[in-house]
Amino acid sequence: MEIAPALHPSHREARQRFLTRGFLPVQTEEIGLYRRWINGWTLLTELSAANLIAWGIAAYRALYKVIAGYFCSVWFPCGGGPIEIQIHPSAEAPRIPLRGLIDALWETVSGTGDALAIYTIEERLLKDYTDVQGYAVRTDWTDDRSEYIYRIADLLELSGKENAEKRRHLRKCAACDRVSLAPVGKANVQMCVDIQNQWCGQQDCGACAALCGCEKNALENMTAIFDGNVYEGAYLYMEEKPAGFAIWERLDEERVFLYFAKALVSDFNTYLYYKIAETYFADAESLSMGSDMGKPGLRFFKRHLGRHTLARKYRCAYSKGGSL
DSSP states (O other), X not given: OOOOOOOOGGGHHHHHHHHHTTOEEOOGGGHHHHHHHBOSOOSOGGGSHHHHHHHHHHTTOOEEEEETTEEEEEEOOTTOSOOEEEEEOBSXXXXXXXXXXXXXXXHHHTTTTOOEEEEXXXXXXXXXXXXXXXXXXXXXXXXXXXXXXXXXXXXXXOOSGGGHHHHHHHHHHHTOTTEEEXXXXXXXXXXXXXXXXXXXXXXXXXXXXXXXXXXXXXXXHHHHHOOTTTEEEEEEEETTEEEEEEEEEEOSSSEEEEEEEXXXXXXXXXXXXXXXXXXXXXXXXXXXXXXXXXXXXXXXXXXXXSSOEEEOEEEEEEESSSOO
């Protein structure tokens, strides 16, 4: 049973309108269907089927609909605020131009009192969305939503003077004979939630939820769909006790999406990331690690983990009858 938050009162009428127009609630048991549709080329974890299940349910009560070959999801933030629509990379070629999709979404949104805003548009696709005729279009982006992409070879090399201290730290961790990795599987994936519970006990739960929704709920949704043929994971053991975990998806020979990672001992937080890369996907090209969601500590960590690219996630807001 998936974990979902209460719907914010300001979204009740809008969500009902989407339901009457054929949108359906995102459900964990339909993950196979979402994977078949969301199968295009992307470097962004936010557009993946796993993210739709984990976070789309846990924090946004997401709905979805396939409109003429486009897989669309609608997200309702638990704290209120503007609804978010995402267009996911699809396995099938769309059967109508993008203008036709925007028209269909506009007709649905226009009676809700909300603006039509498409989120998480990759930079390579931005021109397609801004060139849609018949609308005034406003485009923006923030660092909070941008996604961190690392070349795995850079993480494993850690060359240069700027990484000297990090190399020393990792050698020290690796020399500790009380530390080891063990695989996460369907039979033991629930232990990730136990570790997350311990981690959450050290945090300000309210501050975390206000920024991104409940990560524990998202992880519980992830464990419900965990399939060893699709997802992988590793536990970090210290003195034979579980002290960390990571869950990721290897989409192909090039792309790895890291969804969750936690270490209960802060000194081994960085070590966990490097060790799983070295052990499980050293031959891949890139590692996508999501955004920092505006969390200062997470932003510092991700920006200092190694050389990276910030993949911007754009938003396009559409209006008729004048400028925005």
